[in-house]
Amino acid sequence: xxxxxxxxxxxxxxxxxxxxxxxxxxxxxxxxxxxxxxxxxxxxxxxxxxxxxxxxxxxxxxxxxxxxxxxxxxxxxxxxxxxxxxxxxxxxxxxxxxxxxxxxxxxxxxxxxxxxxxxxxxxxxxxxxxxxxxxxxxxxxxxxxxxxxxxxxxxxxxxxxxxxxxxxxxxxxxxxxxxxxxxxxxxxxxxxxxxxxxxxxxxxxxxxxxxxxxxxxxxxxxxxxxxxxxxxxxxxxxxxxxxxxxxxxxxxxxxxxxxxxxxxxxxxxxxxx
Amino acid sequence: xxxxxxxxxxxxxxxxxxxxxxxxxxxxxxxxxxxxxxxxxxxxxxxxxxxxxxxxxxxxxxxxxxxxxxxxxxxxxxxxxxxxxxxxxxxxxxxxxxxxxxxxxxxxxxxxxxxxxxxxxxxxxxxxxxxxxxxxxxxxxxxxxxxxxxxxxxxxxxxxxxxxxxxxxxxxxxxxxxxxxxxxxxxxxxxxxxxxxxxxxxxxxxxxxxxxxxxxxxxxxxxxxxxxxxxxxxxxxxxxxxxxxxxxxxxxxxxxxxxxxxxxxxxxxxxxxxxxxxxxxxxxxxxxxxxxxxxxxxxxxxxxxxxxxxxxxxxxxxxxxxxxxxxxxxxxxxxxxxxxxxxxxxxxxxxxxxxxxxxxxxxxxxxxxxxxxxxxx
Numbered sequence: 001x002x003x004x005x006x007x008x009x010x011x012x013x014x015x016x017x018x019x020x021x022x023x024x025x026x027x028x029x030x031x032x033x034x035x036x037x038x039x040x041x042x043x044x045x046x047x048x049x050x051x052x053x054x055x056x057x058x059x060x061x062x063x064x065x066x067x068x069x070x071x072x073x074x075x076x077x078x079x080x081x082x083x084x085x086x087x088x089x090x091x092x093x094x095x096x097x098x099x100x101x102x103x104x105x106x107x108x109x110x111x112x113x114x115x116x117x118x119x120x121x122x123x124x125x126x127x128x129x130x131x132x133x134x135x136x137x138x139x140x141x142x143x144x145x146x147x148x149x150x151x152x153x154x155x156x157x158x159x160x161x162x163x164x165x166x167x168x169x170x171x172x173x174x175x176x177x178x179x180x181x182x183x184x185x186x187x188x189x190x191x192x193x194x195x196x197x198x199x200x201x202x203x204x205x206x207x208x209x210x211x212x213x214x215x216x217x218x219x220x221x222x223x224x225x226x227x228x229x230x231x232x233x234x235x236x237x238x239x240x241x242x243x244x245x246x247x248x249x250x251x252x253x254x255x256x257x258x259x260x261x262x263x264x265x266x267x268x269x270x271x272x273x
Numbered sequence: 274x275x276x277x278x279x280x281x282x283x284x285x286x287x288x289x290x291x292x293x294x295x296x297x298x299x300x301x302x303x304x305x306x307x308x309x310x311x312x313x314x315x316x317x318x319x320x321x322x323x324x325x326x327x328x329x330x331x332x333x334x335x336x337x338x339x340x341x342x343x344x345x346x347x348x349x350x351x352x353x354x355x356x357x358x359x360x361x362x363x364x365x366x367x368x369x370x371x372x373x374x375x376x377x378x379x380x381x382x383x384x385x386x387x388x389x390x391x392x393x394x395x396x397x398x399x400x401x402x403x404x405x406x407x408x409x410x411x412x413x414x415x416x417x418x419x420x421x422x423x424x425x426x427x428x429x430x431x432x433x434x435x436x437x438x439x440x441x442x443x444x445x446x447x448x449x450x451x452x453x454x455x456x457x458x459x460x461x462x463x464x465x466x467x468x469x470x471x472x473x474x475x476x477x478x479x480x481x482x483x484x485x486x487x488x489x490x491x492x493x494x495x496x497x498x499x500x501x502x503x504x505x506x507x508x509x510x511x512x513x514x515x516x517x518x519x520x521x522x523x524x525x526x527x528x529x530x531x532x533x534x535x536x537x538x539x540x541x542x543x544x545x546x547x548x549x550x551x552x553x554x555x556x557x558x559x560x561x562x563x564x565x566x567x568x569x570x571x572x573x574x575x576x577x578x579x580x581x582x583x584x585x586x587x588x589x590x591x592x593x594x595x596x597x598x599x600x601x602x603x604x605x606x607x608x609x610x611x612x613x614x615x616x617x618x619x620x621x622x623x624x625x626x627x628x629x630x631x632x633x634x635x636x637x638x639x640x641x642x643x644x645x646x647x648x649x650x
Contacts, residue, residue, distance in 0.1 A: 082337070
């Protein structure tokens, strides 16, 4: 029997806003499969986003959904999670939303290690506004605001998250669709702040400016560039040049924020043991 | 039994008022001259099972209290001018999504970093127009430590009753001065909680106007699931660009405050009945004004004081009535004439408005007001 996505989708809210060839829908399906695998309760699951194409995702899913201001998803979600730690809190959004305007909230959510899962769809561009360069646009690439090529160096989101203190960091791609739900499942199950970066594509505003003749070419880029961490262990630096590691990149046990605050309450109430 | 009495600072009274109102979540960022609110909340909230979080910035603090409020708890943040500027983005978000929360803003000198330890009354226009777009505004301006407590309780009540952010804005003098405060007993002051939905989750819509201009708000995690967005929305919470829906929703959001102004507005009239000169003053300036009115009466000058306690919505109608029988208004304020401009806007030219405007970080003293009264012909 085929998988029933409709069970998790809100009736009447499709079609989605994403362009043909965009990978965000693949990521959304991966998230839905993860929700089903984990049998999360819709009423007890909050999906929080900022602004941008990827941030429209929560509107389609039948849970408690919060579409906030640009870059602020992590801060709003922190309020939700702190006030109701028993809720499952999942964040989603794009690379510009999460690492430029939302960069401060992102690194501090990582630092606190608060038990939420952040799915970042990295298509290396601001798509909704028409293709301006983001902190993840490769140096030299063309965007509507880098007509002579991008002078900026880009972020490595996974390294940023690990450096800031996230206790689970994984990376997948929109091409490797069957891996997405598995990474999200593991991220949600992990106690602490988990980041899942999904390398994505934007054929409309990135591909056309950067000599990708078709969506297939963009998808092939994701296929070619990705190297699973296990496979990378057997490869030499020359072979890894230009490749991007995928899979679970970092996993660590460390104190989770809401649990630590519960101890603060015990200390304040004099009930700490 | 004798009531509990204390010698408290305005900021400490704000925290105590919030706790009395049932606040269970505080998010903030350190800023002079309001930090004491955060300090007291960090100590007191966990004692009552509440949560305190110091966020990475002012924007995040405002975001966190909205997120927390959506789970059904009463929430507070505190800040001052530069922080208020940063919070404006998400204050607008709370307005359009209709999420109750309280913003305590201590007015210090500005613009920008200005005079961090100096008093000011120059954020009153920010309270109404700081965030972009049309939106409702409720702003309370207490003038004593006791009143900071009581108005903070009322701010929570108004936020819950009207599903909107409410600002409490003492100037730095009121926030930092110490006075005797008599704590109300539990139950003595009214405490209002938001209306919970009366329909089952499958029938729930977060902006269902069949329940009136202030639809019931469910909490995330309480069995109800719904969508919240900062985009213009329909009654079911989902975005729309349908002209007639956007127009109706925008008008309702403003109407739920403006249309209930009589319930929200609060002011004090002192020696107004036969007054020829009316001083309109709020916050610490109103304390100097009261002193000046008393002195003026001793000297045979028929002076009175009109003191807004709710600044927004502004008591336009009452001032218009008063303007028909007075020789002049005096507006002493720690800014360059914001309140004077508002007064002029509602009295249809019936009387002149004389200003005493100070932005030097010094309080307005009674002598200045008395001198100004003597200029009135």
